[in-house]
Amino acid sequence: MNETFKALSDANRRQILRLLRQGDLTAGEIAEHFSMSKPSLSHHLNILKQAHLVLRERKGQHVLYSLNTTVLQEVMSWFLELTDEYNRDEGALK
Amino acid sequence: MNETFKALSDANRRQILRLLRQGDLTAGEIAEHFSMSKPSLSHHLNILKQAHLVLRERKGQHVLYSLNTTVLQEVMSWFLELTDEYNRDEGALK
DNA sequence: TAGATAATTAGAATATCATCTAAATAAATG
DNA sequence: CATTTATTTAGATGATATTCTAATTATCTA
Known part of the structure; x- marks a missing residue:
């Protein structure tokens, strides 16, 4: 879970995820949307x-890169645990 | 949104949020759950x-510290935008 | 008001992170 | 098989982040 949040903590990486939401892209296509170097x-x-x-x-x-929605949903679960006051499940997600 | 994710990208801080989920706590009470210094x-x-x-x-x-669930729900919305394929709202949350 | 307790601020040391250029790897094509 | 194109790896640098101790601020109480 830590690795996931660390990955999400950068605006460029979140932008990459948003791009991929609209469809798979190659590394080069993704790079076209940014001003930073390819490396x-x-x-x-x-x-x-x-x-x-x-x-x-x-x-x-x-x-070719694509979104992995499975993991995104795991992160959503983490938030649900935190916000849903009726959820009495003691969370496994750290 | 960037500040929010940055804040969430540290395991100690996420642990603080989990503690607060069970009820408000003073700074000192929170500190008791950690081995790091109070500063x-x-x-x-x-x-x-x-x-x-x-x-x-x-x-x-x-x-006394308490959870602000409002902002947590905004972050949840960010994830929903990313994962819900039927959501055609072009997101304002960056 | 002096002393004790709770919490934060200041400042420094160390570790981690984002970014770059140059070089390397992988695949396609003439 | 040499060259071009796509992408990643290596290594360096500057910026941020985490953590500490020491000092400061705020509040309570005797």
Whole structure:
């Protein structure tokens, strides 16, 4: 859970997730939306990957990234635990 | 939104929020749950305060902290935008 | 008002993070 | 097989973040 929140704590990475919401994109396509260098972008994609927030698949010369909504929903559960006063489940998500 | 996620990206701060979920606590009571120094704890509380994730109220000699569920629900909305494929609202939350 | 208790602020040390350029790897194509 | 294109890895640098101790502020009480 820590890795996930760390990954989400950067505005560029959240922007990447928003882009991917509209459909899968290659690393290069994602880079077009940012002014930072490609290595920097790659670094951010790697952090999102390690946090399992995105999925990566090589397509020939390109690398295609997509959202992993499963993990996003786990994070939502974390928030629900925190906000839903009727939830008496003592949370496993740290 | 950035400040909020930054605040959530630290495990100690998320633990503070979980503690507060069960009821309001003074700074000292919160500190009892951690091994770090009180100034460090105070620093974390300050970050949560600036992110509007907690509310602070002086009670005589003590300072009482409580969850601000309003902001937590805003963060939840951010996730919903990202995960709910039928939500066609182009998000204001960055 | 002096002393005790609760909490925060100041300032410094250390660790982590974001970003860059240069170099390396992987795949496609002439 | 040499070259081009797409992407990542390596290594360095500057900026942020976390944590500590010491000092300060605020409040309560004898």
